[in-house]
Structure formats: structure tokens, C-alpha cells
Amino acid sequence: MSGTVRSASAVTLSVWKALFLREAVSRISSGRAAWAWLLFEPVVHVAFILVLFTLVRMRVVPGAEAAVWLLVGLSSFFTARNIYSRGMEAINANEALFAYRQVIPVDAVLVRAALEAFLGVIVAMLLLVGAGLFGFQVVPHDPLGALAGFAGLCLCGLGLGLILSVASELVPELGKVARLLFTPLYFLSGVMFPVSLVPPQYREILFYNPFAHGLELARGAFFPLYHAAPEASFGYLYGFALTTIFLGLSLQVRYAVRLRAQ
Amino acid sequence: MILVEDVHKRYQTDHGPGKWVLQGVSFTIPPKVNVGLVGRNGAGKSTLLRLIGGVDTPTRGRIERNCRVSWPMGYGGGTHGTLTGRQNAKFVCRIHGHEDDLADRIAYVQDFAQLGDAFDEPVRTYSSGMKSRLQFALSLAFDFDVYISDEVTAAGDAAFKKKAADAFKKLTDRAGLIMVSHGESTLRQFCSAGIWLHEGRAYWFDDIGDALKNYKESISA
Numbered sequence: 001m002s003g004t005v006r007s008a009s010a011v012t013l014s015v016w017k018a019l020f021l022r023e024a025v026s027r028i029s030s031g032r033a034a035w036a037w038l039l040f041e042p043v044v045h046v047a048f049i050l051v052l053f054t055l056v057r058m059r060v061v062p063g064a065e066a067a068v069w070l071l072v073g074l075s076s077f078f079t080a081r082n083i084y085s086r087g088m089e090a091i092n093a094n095e096a097l098f099a100y101r102q103v104i105p106v107d108a109v110l111v112r113a114a115l116e117a118f119l120g121v122i123v124a125m126l127l128l129v130g131a132g133l134f135g136f137q138v139v140p141h142d143p144l145g146a147l148a149g150f151a152g153l154c155l156c157g158l159g160l161g162l163i164l165s166v167a168s169e170l171v172p173e174l175g176k177v178a179r180l181l182f183t184p185l186y187f188l189s190g191v192m193f194p195v196s197l198v199p200p201q202y203r204e205i206l207f208y209n210p211f212a213h214g215l216e217l218a219r220g221a222f223f224p225l226y227h228a229a230p231e232a233s234f235g236y237l238y239g240f241a242l243t244t245i246f247l248g249l250s251l252q253v254r255y256a257v258r259l260r261a262q
Numbered sequence: 263m264i265l266v267e268d269v270h271k272r273y274q275t276d277h278g279p280g281k282w283v284l285q286g287v288s289f290t291i292p293p294k295v296n297v298g299l300v301g302r303n304g305a306g307k308s309t310l311l312r313l314i315g316g317v318d319t320p321t322r323g324r325i326e327r328n329c330r331v332s333w334p335m336g337y338g339g340g341t342h343g344t345l346t347g348r349q350n351a352k353f354v355c356r357i358h359g360h361e362d363d364l365a366d367r368i369a370y371v372q373d374f375a376q377l378g379d380a381f382d383e384p385v386r387t388y389s390s391g392m393k394s395r396l397q398f399a400l401s402l403a404f405d406f407d408v409y410i411s412d413e414v415t416a417a418g419d420a421a422f423k424k425k426a427a428d429a430f431k432k433l434t435d436r437a438g439l440i441m442v443s444h445g446e447s448t449l450r451q452f453c454s455a456g457i458w459l460h461e462g463r464a465y466w467f468d469d470i471g472d473a474l475k476n477y478k479e480s481i482s483a
Contacts, residue, residue, distance in 0.1 A: 005330070006359055018356030026344050099340040100333045101316035102357045257319050258274065 015102050019094070019111040027115060038123050042074045049192045061194050063225035068136050070192065071127055072222050073215050076150050077191045079120025080157035080211060083113045085182060087161025091169050091259055098260050105259040106252040109165045113158045120154070145221030148234065153214035155241035162248020169259055190215055196229040207231040210240035264291040264314060264331070264408060264440075266464075269323035271309055283309050285462035286323075291455075293329065293407065296439040298449040298470045300477040301459030307442045308334075308412055310459065314440060315410045329407035329438075336412040340397055343386035347377055347396050350385055354400050367403045374429070375399035376422070395422060402429055408438040427451070446474060 006014075028035045049070055061069045090108040097103050132138040140146040168175025189211035190198075196216075198206060206212055213232045220228030252259070271284040283306040291297055299307045312318040313325055315334040333340060341350045351371045355364050372381050375395045377388075385393060401409065411430075433439070434452055443449050449456070449470055456473025458465045460480055467473040 010359065011357075014359050014361070015357050017361075018353050021356070022342070022345060022349065022353050025349060030344060094342075096340065096342050097353070099317060100354070100357055261273070261318055 011102050012107070015107050016111055016114075019097075019103070019107055020115055022097075023112055023115045027119070038119060039126060042071065042078055042123065042127060045074050046070045052192075061226070062196075063227055064219065064223040065136055068128075068131060068138055069219060069223065069226070071131060072124075072146070072219055073191050075120065075124040075127060076153050076215060076218050077186070077189055077211060079117060079124070079150070080153040080214070081182065081186070082116040082120065083154055083157030084160035084164060085179075086116055087113050087158065088164040088168050088175060088178065090161070091165050104256060105165070105169075106162070106249070106256070109162055109252070110158075113154070113161055116157075117154045121150075124150075140222045141224040142221040146218050149214050149218030149221060149237070152217070152234065152237040152241055153211060155245065156210045156214065156237065159241050159244025159246075159248050163244060163251060166248070166251040166255055166259065170255060185209070185211065188212065194229075196227055198229075203229060203231060207236070210237050213237040213240075263293055263328050265326040265328075266290070266314070267324050267326075269310075269313060269320045269325060271306070271313060271318075271321050282462055284313075284320075284459075284464075287459075287462075287464040288323075289457060289464055289466045291408075291438065291440065294436075294438050295455055296434050296453045297441070298453035298456045298473065299440065299442045299459065300449070300456060300473050302477075302481060305459040306462065307459055310464070311410050311412050311440065311442060327408075330405075332401055332404070332406040332409045334410045334412050335397060335401040336394065340400075341385045341393065344384055346384055347375070347381040347388075348372070350396070351400060351403075355403070358404055360404070371396070371399045371403050374402060374425075391419065391422075398426055402433065406437060408440060409433060411439065411441040411443075413443055449474065 028038075031037075046067060050067060053066060087109045090112040091105045094103070094105075094108040097108075098105065128138045164175065164178050168178065188206060188209050190206070195203060195206060195212055207229070212229075213234075214237050216228040216232035217234060217237065220226055220232065266287055266289050269284055269287045270282060272282045273280045287310065299310065301307050309318070311334045313320055314327070315331060316325075316327065317334060340354075341347075342353070345353070348368065351368050352364065355361070355367050360367055375381065375392075375398070377392055377395060380388065380392060385396070388396070401411075430439075430452060439452060441449070441452060453470045454468075456467045456470035458467065458473045458476050458480075460476075465473070465476065467476070
């Protein structure tokens with residue numbers, strides 16, 4: 001008996017759902033208390049940097065509460081970082097599942113990005129609510145602006161993830177180089193210092209980095225009195241995101257056969 | 263019906279394109295016909311199964327599947343090591359669009375595979391026999407028109423082999439089967455027609471016995 005043949009979109013949707021659940025299970029339950037680390041990492045970073053701030057006697061960020069300012073920056077940056085770094089490994093990690101012709105490599109990257117964004121939102125919410133309970137002012141001054149900054153960061157992460165996943169599968173050395181660049185990116189995005197303190201001539205260079213844009217925009221939307229660097233623009237952030245996503249998807253289509261055959 | 267038309271396949275190696283594995287393979291498999299694939303090691307049997315299963319694409323030529331074809335059962339992949347047997351089964355159910363009757367299918371897989379408590383342990387802890395039990399049970403849980411089997415019946419202990427053979431026999435009554443096996447008796451038991459792969463080409467025989475005869479002559483020569 002021949003049943004109905006499912007449409008392509010129905011197949012894709014069911015694959016995304018199945019992959020999402022599979023990724024969520026291994027992300028949250030693999031290793032000892034993996035879920036706790038999700039919360040622990042940003043909290044430890046905030047605490048560590050607050051200690052550093054105290055040591056260098058920069059107790060406050062102009063126009064913002066330092067702890068919340070850090071929390072917003074760190075959780076947004078970590079979400080974007082998780083999207084591109086884990087997205088990069090998505091194809092490799094799901095290789096065994098390409099035995100089913102319904103699953104194609106790009107599915108793995110897209111689903112992983114969606115999962116990381118989802119987890120990032122939950123973690124950020126939990127941390128902000130937690131900070132709120134300690135008496136910090138955690139309600140953003142411009143919620144939509146903050147969300148737009150956060151979403152832009154996630155999309156940039158997705159674009160990079162799509163590109164890097166192809167690159168690191170076809171040329172593994174590129175993956176290693178990319179991983180080397182991840183740490184400098186943390187410092188160059190202004191996660192732990194206000195970029196507006198950087199002299200303008202260097203700031204110009206710093207703002208080639210889309211993550212610097214996204215973080216400044218999200219923070220600027222959070223605190224009404226915070227002086228975000230004037231270079232930060234949604235145009236650059238979303239332009240970068242669209243360009244990299246387009247390039248990444250093109251690469252995924254171009255090398256679909258080779259990615260699956262690896 | 264499965265249509266294979268002038269299919270060429272070669273793999274990319276570290277030193278550029280490899281040698282042709284398949285060179286101009288063409289045949290048509292009518293519905294509900296059980297076909298055995300024979301040929302020397304490296305003749306391209308598994309490659310052809312992967313192409314028919316849609317896991318890989320031919321370098322040249324085309325393959326048409328006008329029916330529901332299973333994934334190539336039995337070869338290494340298909341289960342994820344860090345997931346448990348149950349989670350793997352759920353995944354496979356979901357991608358095949360069986361969200362509604364998920365519980366029934368899982369129950370079937372669990373019952374057939376007889377893995378006991380190991381069903382809830384990660385697949386990477388399984389022995390190869392346990393793994394192929396799971397894979398075999400998974401493939402039986404869905405109604406395909408054509409099943410692709412790469413030496414799956416070879417797995418498991420005597421009791422399971424018997425059970426698997428019975429299930430296989432029952433399945434071949436209602437669906438088609440394309441199988442690779444080095445066991446002559448297995449092929450004769452399940453298949454009526456045969457394809458002999460030799461030097462990149464495929465030869466179709468309506469009787470599996472003829473395919474086996476040609477194959478044996480080619481290796482003794």
C-alpha cells in the first residue's frame with residue numbers, strides 16, 4: 001500500500017522539529033548538570049569582571065548600572081557566540097543522521113542556531129529577573145530596541161555559523177583558525193568595557209565588528225542615560241547579518257552534496 | 263517503481279576525483295520485486311544502495327523513486343551515539359512524520375529489538391549486535407514500499423536471526439526489497455531477481471540464481 005507522499009515543506013518541518021528536540025536533549029542533559037552551566041557561565045563572568053572593575057577602580061559605567069550593563073552585554077554576546085561556534089560544529093555532530101535522506105546538513109545548522117537563540121533568551125530572562133530580585137533596575141528603557149539589538153546579534157551569529165560550518169567541513173584547518181579568532185572577538189566586541197571610551201580613530205576600526213554594534217545598541221536601548229558610541233548602527237548590524245546569511249546559505253546549497261558525503 | 267538511468271558515480275578523494283565506481287548503470291525495479299545485489303567487494307554495491315536510498319547523489323545520471331523508499335538499513339549510520347535507543351527511535355519516527363502514533367511505533371521498536379533496559383542507554387554503549395537489532399527494529403516500524411537492506415539480516419544471535427528472517431519474509435510479501443548480502447542462502451531465501459555488479463556496470467537477471475552463477479564465475483575466473 002502506497003501512502004500519501006508528504007510535501008517538501010512538511011518533511012522539512014518534521015525534520016526541524018525532530019532535530020530541535022534531539023539537540024535540546026543533548027545540550028541540556030549531556031554531561032553533569034549541563035543546564036546549570038548555561039546559567040553559571042554568564043554569572044561567573046559578571047562576578048569576575050565586577051571584581052576587575054573594582055580593582056581598577058572603575059566602579060560604574062557612565063549612565064548605567066555596571067552589573068546590569070555587564071549582564072546585558074554578556075548574555076547577548078554569549079548567545080551570539082554559542083550560535084556561531086556551536087553552529088560551526090552542527091554538521092559534524094549530526095553526521096550519523098544524514099543516513100536519512102530527509103535530513104540535510106543545513107537543517108542541522110539552522111536548528112542549532114534556533115536552539116541556542118531560544119536558550120539564550122531564557123538564560124537572559126532568568127538572569128535579569130534574578131538581578132531584579134536583588135533590587136537592580138532591570139526593565140529596559142526601550143524594550144523593542146533592546147530586542148532588535150539582541151536579534152541582530154543572533155542573526156549575525158547565524159550567518160557566521162552557516163559560513164563556518166561549510167568552511168570547517170571542507171577545510172578543517174579553517175575551523176581551527178576560526179576558533180583562534182573567537183577569543184579576540186570577545187575583547188574586541190566591548191563586552192567588558194564601554195567602547196565609547198576608546199579613542200575615535202581606533203573605534204572606527206573596532207566598529208567593523210558587527211558584535212560591537214549589536215552590544216552598544218542593546219545597551220543603549222536598555223539604559224536611557226547611557227552614552228552609546230555614535231558609530232553603532234542597526235543598518236550595519238542587519239546588513240552584516242543579511243550578507244553573511246545569504247553567503248552562508250549559498251555555500252550550503254553549493255556544497256550540499258559534499259557536506260553530506262563527508 | 264524505481265528507475266535508475268545511466269548512473270555514474272565516483273568519489274572525491276584526497277588526490278582529486280577517484281576512479282569510477284559505477285559507469286552507466288541503468289535498470290528498472292518494478293513494484294514488489296525483491297532484488298538481490300551481488301558483486302565483489304568494492305564493486306559498488308553499497309554505493310548503489312546509498313544512491314537508491316537518496317543519501318548520496320550520482321555524479322551523472324538520475325534516479326527516480328516513485329514510491330516510499332527506506333533509508334539504507336544496516337550500514338553504520340542512522341543512530342546517534344549520544345542518544346539512547348528510545349531517543350533515536352523517536353527521532354526517526356518524527357522525521358518520517360509519525361508524530362501522532364509515536365507511542366505505538368516506539369512500543370513496537372522496543373518490543374522487537376528486545377534490548378531490555380539498554381533501550382534507555384546511549385547507543386554508543388551498545389555492542390554491534392545490539393545496535394543492529396535496534397536498526398532492524400527501526401526499519402520495520404515503518405511502512406515503506408521498498409526496503410533497502412545492506413547485510414542487516416546478518417546481525418544478532420540465533421534467536422534474533424530467526425525472528426528477523428520471519429519478519430523480513432512477511433515484509434517481502436507486501437513490499438519490495440533491495441538487498442546486499444554475501445550469504446547465498448539469504449539471497450535465495452528472500453530475492454527473486456538479481457543484479458550483478460561487475461566492473462562498474464550492472465546486469466539484471468530475472469532469476470537470482472543466474473546472477474549468483476555469473477558472479478561466481480567472475481570470481482573463480
